[in-house]
Amino acid sequence: MDLDPVWIPMGTPCALSKDEKYFIHNHLAFLVKYHKDENSDLSRIVGFEVKPFSVKHQFEEKWNDANTRLSTCDPHANKIVINSDTPQEVEAGKDIIFTYDVGFEESDIKWASRWDTYLLMTDDQIHWFSIVNSLMIVLFLSGMVAMIMLRTLYRDISRYNQLETEEEAQEETGWKLVHGDVFRPPTNSDLLCVYVGTGVQFFGMLLVTMMFAVLGFLSPSNRGGLMTAMLLIWVLMGLFAGYASSRLYKMFKGSEWKSITLKTAFLFPGIAFGIFFVLNALIWGEKSSGAVPFSTMFALVLLWFGISVPLVFVGSYLGFKKPAIEAPVKTNKIPRQVPEQAWYMNPAFTILIGGILPFGAVFIELFFILTSIWLHQFYYIFGFLFLVFIILIITCAEIAIVLCYFQLCSEDYMWWWRSYLTSGSSAIYLFLYAGFYFFTKLQITKLVSGILYFGYMLLASFSFFVLTGTIGFCACLWFTRLIYSSVKIE
Structure with a gap:
C-alpha cells in the first residue's frame, strides 16, 4: 500500500x-x-x-x-x-x-x-428493439415487392405477351409503352458512373471491414486499428470501383475510359481529402494535440496516388475490355414525351419519401455509433451492426424498386438518377439527425469544435449518400432488365 x-x-x-x-x-x-x-x-x-x-x-x-x-x-x-x-x-x-x-x-x-468488464452489454434490449424495428420495415417493403413481382408484374407480362395486334398494343398503358426509352442513357451519365463506382468501393470496404470485426480480428479497444483497416481496404477496393464505373460507362456507349477512370479515382477522394484538410487546419490553428501530423497526411496522399489510383486504372481497364452490357430492348432514336405526372409522382416528393425508410431502419443503431465517436465510448457489438447493414441493403433495394415500378407505370422512363437519389436521400435525414444529436446530447460551445462536428458529419452523410444511392441504383438496374426481358417486344 x-x-x-x-x-x-x-x-x-x-x-x-x-x-x-x-x-x-x-x-x-x-x-x-x-x-x-x-x-x-x-x-x-x-x-x-x-x-x-x-x-x-x-x-x-x-x-x-x-x-x-x-x-x-x-x-x-x-x-x-x-x-x-x-x-x-x-x-x-x-x-x-x-x-x-x-x-x-x-x-x-x-x-x-480483460476488456469484458468495459464491453459488458447492458443495453441489449435497445439493440434488439432496433433489429425488430428494422425487420418490420423490411417485411413491409418485402410484402410490397412480392405483390408487385408475383401479382402485378406477372399479370402485366401475361397480358402483354397475349397481345397480337398493333392496335391492341397501342391501347395499352403502363410500363411496356416506354420500352423504347427506358434504357436511354441519362443526362450526366459520366457522373452517374463515377458515383456508382465509388459506391461499389464503399460497399466492399464496409462489407469486408465488418466481416473482420464480427470474426474478432479488429478489437474495439483499438480505434486506430479499425480506422487503419478501413483505409487500407478502401484503397484496395479501388480495383472494383474502376471496374464498376467502366462497365456502366461502356453500357452508356462511352468510349473515353481514361476520362471516367480519372474522375472515379479523384472525385470523391478529392472532396473527402479537401474537407479533411480544412478541418485539420482548424485543429492546427487551435494548437491541439489531436491534429493529424504532416507525416500522416503525406502517408494518406501516398496511399491515394501510389495504390488507389493505379488500382482504379487496372479495374477500369479490365472492365472496359469486357463486352458491353446489352439492353434487353432496343432504344428509339427519338425520345418519347413524358406525360404530365400526378403530384405524388413529383421527383422531389418521391425522392424525399424514399429516403425515410432506409434511415428508419438504422437510426437507432446510429445513436450508439455517434455516442461511440463523439463521447469516447466503445462500440463493440459488430454482430448487431452487421445485421443492420444487411437490413439497410435490403431496404434501399426494395424502396428503390417499388418507386421505380410506380414511375415506369406512369410512363416516366427517366429512372436512372431518380433511383440513385431515392435511396441516397436517406443521407439528408442522417445529417438532420446529426444536428439533432449535437443540440440534445453534446455540450459543445466552441465555434471550432462545432465546425469540426458538422464538417465530419457532412463527410459521413456524403459517404452514406454514395453507398445507399448505389445500392438503390443497382437494384433498379437489375429490376428493369428483368421485367423488360420478360415481355415480347415487336
Whole structure:
C-alpha cells in the first residue's frame, strides 16, 4: 500500500453564500488487479478500479512537506480511507490536502478477457428493439415487392405477351409503352458512373471491414486499428470501383475510359481529402494535440496516388475490355414525351419519401455509433451492426424498386438518377439527425469544435449518400432488365 499526501494552497477565495456548502473529492483509492500466469511466475495487470472520497485530513503539529504524518491517512499505522464520513469542505482561503492510495489484488480474469468488464452489454434490449424495428420495415417493403413481382408484374407480362395486334398494343398503358426509352442513357451519365463506382468501393470496404470485426480480428479497444483497416481496404477496393464505373460507362456507349477512370479515382477522394484538410487546419490553428501530423497526411496522399489510383486504372481497364452490357430492348432514336405526372409522382416528393425508410431502419443503431465517436465510448457489438447493414441493403433495394415500378407505370422512363437519389436521400435525414444529436446530447460551445462536428458529419452523410444511392441504383438496374426481358417486344 502506497500513500502520498500533496499540499495545495487555495489562494483564490470562492464566492460562496452563507446557505451553500461545497465539498471536493480529495482522495483517490486505486485498486490494481493482476492475473498470475499458471505456467510462470509472471503477472499481468488485467484491470483497475478508482474510488473517490472526500476526507478532511488531519495531521500532527505543523506541515512538513513529505515528512508530515496524517492521522486520517497513514500507511505506517495502516490507516486507509474507506468512507467520506468527514467530507472536505471548500472554504475561502483554506488549504486542501490531496492524497491517494494504491492497492493490488489478484484476479481470476485472464489477459484475453480483460476488456469484458468495459464491453459488458447492458443495453441489449435497445439493440434488439432496433433489429425488430428494422425487420418490420423490411417485411413491409418485402410484402410490397412480392405483390408487385408475383401479382402485378406477372399479370402485366401475361397480358402483354397475349397481345397480337398493333392496335391492341397501342391501347395499352403502363410500363411496356416506354420500352423504347427506358434504357436511354441519362443526362450526366459520366457522373452517374463515377458515383456508382465509388459506391461499389464503399460497399466492399464496409462489407469486408465488418466481416473482420464480427470474426474478432479488429478489437474495439483499438480505434486506430479499425480506422487503419478501413483505409487500407478502401484503397484496395479501388480495383472494383474502376471496374464498376467502366462497365456502366461502356453500357452508356462511352468510349473515353481514361476520362471516367480519372474522375472515379479523384472525385470523391478529392472532396473527402479537401474537407479533411480544412478541418485539420482548424485543429492546427487551435494548437491541439489531436491534429493529424504532416507525416500522416503525406502517408494518406501516398496511399491515394501510389495504390488507389493505379488500382482504379487496372479495374477500369479490365472492365472496359469486357463486352458491353446489352439492353434487353432496343432504344428509339427519338425520345418519347413524358406525360404530365400526378403530384405524388413529383421527383422531389418521391425522392424525399424514399429516403425515410432506409434511415428508419438504422437510426437507432446510429445513436450508439455517434455516442461511440463523439463521447469516447466503445462500440463493440459488430454482430448487431452487421445485421443492420444487411437490413439497410435490403431496404434501399426494395424502396428503390417499388418507386421505380410506380414511375415506369406512369410512363416516366427517366429512372436512372431518380433511383440513385431515392435511396441516397436517406443521407439528408442522417445529417438532420446529426444536428439533432449535437443540440440534445453534446455540450459543445466552441465555434471550432462545432465546425469540426458538422464538417465530419457532412463527410459521413456524403459517404452514406454514395453507398445507399448505389445500392438503390443497382437494384433498379437489375429490376428493369428483368421485367423488360420478360415481355415480347415487336
